[in-house]
Amino acid sequence: xxxxxxxxxLADLSASGEVQAAALGDLRALxxxxxxxxxxxxxxxxxxxxxxxxxxxxxETLLRVLDHLSEFQGRSQFTTWVHTIAVRQALTExxxxxxxNISLEELLENQENPPPARLTADPxxxxxxxxxxAELARRVRRIIAEELxxxxxxxxxxxxxxxxxxxxxxxxxxxxxxxxxxxLHDARLRLKQRLAAEGVSISEALDVFS
Amino acid sequence: xxxxxxxxxxxxxxxxxxxxDWRRDLLEMVRSTxxxxxxxDEVLALLAEYTEREQRGEDVHQLMPLxxxxxxxxxxxxxxxQALHRILGAQLST
Numbered sequence: 001x002x003x004x005x006x007x008x009x010l011a012d013l014s015a016s017g018e019v020q021a022a023a024l025g026d027l028r029a030l031x032x033x034x035x036x037x038x039x040x041x042x043x044x045x046x047x048x049x050x051x052x053x054x055x056x057x058x059x060e061t062l063l064r065v066l067d068h069l070s071e072f073q074g075r076s077q078f079t080t081w082v083h084t085i086a087v088r089q090a091l092t093e094x095x096x097x098x099x100x101n102i103s104l105e106e107l108l109e110n111q112e113n114p115p116p117a118r119l120t121a122d123p124x125x126x127x128x129x130x131x132x133x134a135e136l137a138r139r140v141r142r143i144i145a146e147e148l149x150x151x152x153x154x155x156x157x158x159x160x161x162x163x164x165x166x167x168x169x170x171x172x173x174x175x176x177x178x179x180x181x182x183x184l185h186d187a188r189l190r191l192k193q194r195l196a197a198e199g200v201s202i203s204e205a206l207d208v209f210s
Numbered sequence: 211x212x213x214x215x216x217x218x219x220x221x222x223x224x225x226x227x228x229x230x231d232w233r234r235d236l237l238e239m240v241r242s243t244x245x246x247x248x249x250x251d252e253v254l255a256l257l258a259e260y261t262e263r264e265q266r267g268e269d270v271h272q273l274m275p276l277x278x279x280x281x282x283x284x285x286x287x288x289x290x291x292q293a294l295h296r297i298l299g300a301q302l303s304t
Binding site: 039084141144156157165177185202206 | 231232233234235236237238239240241243245247249250251254255256257258259261262284285286289290293294296297298299300
């Protein structure tokens with residue numbers, strides 16, 4: 001296969017007929033060759049499900065590449081940019097397939113009620129110390145409850161369950177990955193500002209939960 | 211360790227140890243929260259450059275700190291970065 005420069009890739013993919021077809025064919029081959037590496041932690045290339053997933057991903061990636069060709073800014077190799085799109089596509093698809101049958105209720109059981117904060121960190125806690133700590137614990141929990149919206153709380157609990165991907169949590173909350181990220185960023189910022197306003201250092205707040 | 215990974219390890223009840231309170235992980239993330247953070251799509255648009263520069267030995271934590279910070283918080287983006295890293299690594303060795 002001839003190696004194309006970034007400009008050659010752009011030119012060939014924007015062309016028509018055989019020139020474009022050849023470029024697309026080469027790009028498809030590149031994507032298929034890279035997917036075993038991309039997916040290796042989760043799916044072996046000898047797995048019977050691999051081939052159809054790879055084909056699906058390659059197809060979708062080529063479409064996205066053509067659609068977003070003008071967004072390529074030349075800050076990397078063109079092929080790396082394509083691989084990035086393919087990787088996002090592949091992992092999104094894999095996550096979706098893995099999670100679609102899992103019931104949220106099963107997962108969220110027991111996440112709502114935390115265990116009591118262990119007080120054994122203090123070698124000989126005095127009654128005053130225990131009360132102080134319990135009081136701070138109550139305060140921190142209240143602050144968190146006040147600063148988080150219901151949606152934010154649900155999102156955080158869902159993500160706290162081992163392995164739930166952002167897209168899955170987003171889907172269940174009726175939103176998308178970026179919006180979810182922003183939602184949680186907002187929650188973290190509000191909490192940071194509120195704790196500071198209340199004169200509670202984060203180390204103190206963390207201490208309550210250890 | 212990636213903070214979202216820690217958040218995700220808040221243990222489901224099957225283990226014998228008590229479940230770690232999700233609030234603890236939240237507070238740890240609050241500690242490193244910045245006013246300005248990139249979204250997942252914004253990071254994806256920069257990931258090719260980030261990964262290539264890193265493979266060339268550039269100090270991307272310094273040069274592209276917003277991307278680096280997002281990868282510390284977001285497990286999904288971290289996985290995608292690692293996948294891209296594997297692909298580029300394979301290319302280098304052929």
